[in-house]
Amino acid sequence: MSRPSGSPVPAAPSVTGSGAGEKGLKGGALGLFSSVAIGLASTAPAYSLAATLGLIVAGVGLQAPIITILAFIPMLLIAYAYKELNASDPDCGTTFTWAARAFGPRTGWMGGWGIIVADIIVMANLAQIAGIYGFRLIGLESLAGNKVWTTLAGVVWIIVMTLICYIGIEISAALQRWLLCVEIAVLVLFSVTALVKTYWSNPPPTAVHISASWFNPFNVPSASALTAGILAAVFIYWGWDTAVSVNEETADSARTPGRAAVISTVLLLIIYALVATSAQAFAGVGTDGIGLANPDNSGDVLSGLGNAVFGSTGLGWFLTKLLIFMVLTSSAASTQTTILPTARTSFSMATHRALPEQFGRVHPKFLTPTWSTVGMGIASIAFYVLLTAISGNVLADSIASVGLGIAFYYGLTGFACVWYYRRVLTRSTRDFVFKGLAPGLGGLSLLYFFCYGAFDVYAKPDFGATSIDLPVFGQTGGVTVIGLGALVLGAVLMLIQWAVQGSWFRNPDVPVSAADPADAP
Secondary structure (H helix, E strand, O other): OOOOOOOEOOOOOOOOOOOOOOOOOOOOOEOHHHHHHHHHHHHOHHHHHHHHHHHHHHHHHHHHHHHHHHOHHHHHHHHHHHHHHHHHOOOOOOHHHHHHHHHOHHHHHHHHHHHHHHHHHHHHHHHHHHHHHHHHHOOOHHHHOOHHHHHHHHHHHHHHHHHHHHHOHHHHHHHHHHHHHHHHHHHHHHHHHHHHHHOOOOOOOOOOOOOHHHHOHHHOOOHHHHHHHHHHHHHHHOOOOHHHHOHHHEOOOOOHHHHHHHHHHHHHHHHHHHHHHHHHHHHOOOOOOOOOOOHHHOOOOHHHHHHHHHOOOHHHHHHHHHHHHHHHHHHHHHHHHHHHHHHHHHHHHHHOOOOOHHHHEEOOOOOOEOHHHHHHHHHHHHHHHHHHHHOOOHHHHHHHHHHHHHHHHHHHHHHHHHHHOHHHOOOOHHHHHHHHHHHHHHHHHHHHHHHHHHHHHOOOOOOOOOEEEEOOOEEEEHHHHHHHHHHHHHHHHHHHHHHHOOHHHHOOOOOOOOOOOOOOO
16 A cells, blocks of 8 residues: 655664665665666766866876776775675665664764765766756857856756656666766777877877876875875765665665675776776876866866867767767766765655654655655755855865765765674674775775865865865865865754754664674675
8 A cells, every 4th residue: 555645654673684675665676787877877987087087187197097096995995884784784874874873873863964965065066067068068168168057057957867866766777777888888989099099100299108107106296195186086986885875776685785886886997997097198197288187177178088089070070979978968867876875865864763754755656755855956956056156166176075075974884884793803704804804994094085185185275266264264275164064064953953853862763783793694
């Protein structure tokens, strides 16, 4: 019997591993391929490279390829934390639920907020890229450079993707599969063409032959450059956890989402290493023309390279337009898959009574979170418009600040895995490595990058496009203000929620405990 329209879902049971399928979401809708597709599409490879590769090159020069590889390491380690925790408790709240089990309801609430705020911040970047590439696709370059028009176009993209997420998870997954296959094919074609032209008899004047020194991290100019580069590169991997946040709608919810997360990160490493190396070999790291360090292209390197790699006539014209279209659809797809995990995190928090119960409502026909999905869209539009109004460079500032949110909740997930499984770490070598060592190292590395980035690199007034004069600290980099300010806002909202509806904090239905050796997977 269907639930009345707009009615809240009962709170999830408190037993370990009971989450999947019990909140009213559509269980069994996704298989492994769809889960991997959602995980990859959430990272939006084409969009992420377009928006981030120039920033990485500007900071580390020719060492950009090794930076993209180094950023993979903590991502893989945290992917194993997700895999192990999901096997024990496949709850769509992910970090929110798992951190609560390990450390208590307040830490769990902040973990959930970390997911929400990172997704809301990145939506500004996604919407901006979608707006710019939409106009470029149809040849309206003047509108692509107009802040008002790109903002309006970005708002429209958010509304459309919110609607798709509202209608159903299966439609979302089908769209992701098709877009992703074409996107990867175009990126591989771009990389191969760039390498062939680099080593051909008549290479472009910017071409640089690949060298082993590109893959030596000790050639990075400074520790601060290394930190900023890896935090930026972490952004291009971020998003694979969407495959886990839809666990309650996945077949074999205890195993499939975790496997999809690990597979996604490995595939991303291959894609990013190939594209970063080939683009750098073709365009070089100069600050003029198509050089990857050209500040005019720092937020969007692929559109400028399309004509240079493919040409501007005949088939080359078509492939250049296809590359632009792929970045557009990549950012649009990532907008969609960014809404998915945020809506499900707030939905899970509401079913556990950590947020107002309205956010725990499910559509009776589509079986998707209603208030949580629409609320994510509205919050994203509001933040996007606000950031556009106050920031001189929406793309750069939003990417850098979201790195802090990513490091926060990914790192917390790693520590939660170690602490939750602490009683079984000596049971076997596998338990020690995958439940303890890997997640712990991932958490520690992200904690380091978070602290060093927030309090040293990003806090400098000359970092990024915006600085803000704070009463006590003086001129502070806008990236630190946005990133840390968002987390502080979460702490304030938590106290308000505690005062208004404090049952989650006083008597959480997710018990604080460690995995029992007899029950742990």
